[in-house]
Amino acid sequence: LRELRRIVSICQNGQDMTDKLQPAQPGFSIGIDLGGTNLRVAAYSNEFQQLDMLSLRTRLEAGPAAVLRDMADAARSLHAAQNGYGKFVGVGIGSPGPIELPEGKLRAPANLPGWDGLALRSELHKLLDMPIIVESDANAAAFAEWRLGAGKAYGVDSMAMFTLGTGVGGGVILQNKIWHGAMGMAAEPGHTVVYPGGPLCNCGSHGCLESYASATGVRRIAAEIGATAGGERLQGMLAKHGELHAHDVATLAREGDAASIKVFEEAGAALGLGIAQVVGSLNLSLYIIGGAMFDSLLASSQIYRMTQPENRGQFEVRMTNVFPAHLGPEAGLLGAALLPWSE
Numbered sequence: 107l108r109e110l111r112r113i114v115s116i117c118q119n120g121q122d123m124t125d126k127l128q129p130a131q132p133g134f135s136i137g138i139d140l141g142g143t144n145l146r147v148a149a150y151s152n153e154f155q156q157l158d159m160l161s162l163r164t165r166l167e168a169g170p171a172a173v174l175r176d177m178a179d180a181a182r183s184l185h186a187a188q189n190g191y192g193k194f195v196g197v198g199i200g201s202p203g204p205i206e207l208p209e210g211k212l213r214a215p216a217n218l219p220g221w222d223g224l225a226l227r228s229e230l231h232k233l234l235d236m237p238i239i240v241e242s243d244a245n246a247a248a249f250a251e252w253r254l255g256a257g258k259a260y261g262v263d264s265m266a267m268f269t270l271g272t273g274v275g276g277g278v279i280l281q282n283k284i285w286h287g288a289m290g291m292a293a294e295p296g297h298t299v300v301y302p303g304g305p306l307c308n309c310g311s312h313g314c315l316e317s318y319a320s321a322t323g324v325r326r327i328a329a330e331i332g333a334t335a336g337g338e339r340l341q342g343m344l345a346k347h348g349e350l351h352a353h354d355v356a357t358l359a360r361e362g363d364a365a366s367i368k369v370f371e372e373a374g375a376a377l378g379l380g381i382a383q384v385v386g387s388l389n390l391s392l393y394i395i396g397g398a399m400f401d402s403l404l405a406s407s408q409i410y411r412m413t414q415p416e417n418r419g420q421f422e423v424r425m426t427n428v429f430p431a432h433l434g435p436e437a438g439l440l441g442a443a444l445l446p447w448s449e
């Protein structure tokens with residue numbers, strides 16, 4: 107195709123335009139996926155191939171200053187290792203929210219205890235003299251899914267993504283851009299109320315989506331259902347491990363344990379209500395669900411029943427499409443690395 111364009115351009119302009127048609131000069135960016143457990147820092151090429159990655163433990167017990175130092179050291183080391191690769195465009199960070207943007211000021215993030223009020227961008231900037239862009243981790247994942255995953259595959263300029271993990275994150279792309287809202291805190295579906303009067307969430311509300319369709323939510327529901335008649339296998343799992351993990355409940359559900367299936371149906375029904383709110387507000391055609399918890403929930407037909415997608419197989423641009431994410435667990439890290447290129 108490149109050669110064809112070159113020939114066409116020569117015919118049109120009467121001169122060789124080859125120089126202008128070469129792919130962009132090689133270059134790279136660094137993405138940081140800051141999680142409550144793991145800190146991943148990676149260099150990506152201008153064609154979004156991962157060049158190098160460092161995976162560290164997030165040393166929460168050592169405090170924010172130590173973790174910021176780890177981030178800066180890792181970014182510097184990757185930057186030095188790519189020396190000669192080409193133009194360096196900057197560092198993108200995907201951080202747990204809630205977070206005010208663009209300064210990246212954290213607001214009591216549940217996954218980063220002790221980080222409340224920390225201005226991520228300026229604090230890291232004191233240690234790292236590089237261009238730095240901060241996003242919420244869910245926005246970064248949504249951005250990657252839109253640019254290189256499901257959004258690219260279906261050719262949409264707008265979409266919403268729900269990320270199911272310890273909590274429920276979200277990101278909305280509207281007309282080719284991340285929708286930030288007034289303070290950068292748009293698209294926080296984890297704290298939309300799906301069941302008024304439901305369990306108390308750590309945000310202070312009752313019945314938030316996060317209290318159902320997250321790993322934490324599944325553990326809570328499993329404890330409840332496990333205590334009722336028919337919940338013997340859940341009880342057994344609890345006795346064996348001392349606590350109920352979402353992935354253990356998922357294993358029981360896959361084995362056909364009715365009580366465990368019920369746990370995921372309840373979580374899936376809540377997710378469906380959460381998605382339906384966005385469908386009703388934004389009338390987008392594409393809703394993407396990703397995150398570590400999603401495989402477990404996928405088994406639940408409740409997601410599809412509650413959102414009532416008109417189309418269950420092929421993408422149709424004039425319909426409501428609810429589909430799994432394409433990129434997997436790398437989406438957040440990749441999205442962070444994409445950010446400096448979008449500036």
Ligand SMILES: [Zn+2]
Pocket residue numbers: 296297298307308309310311314316
């Ligand atoms: Zn909440």
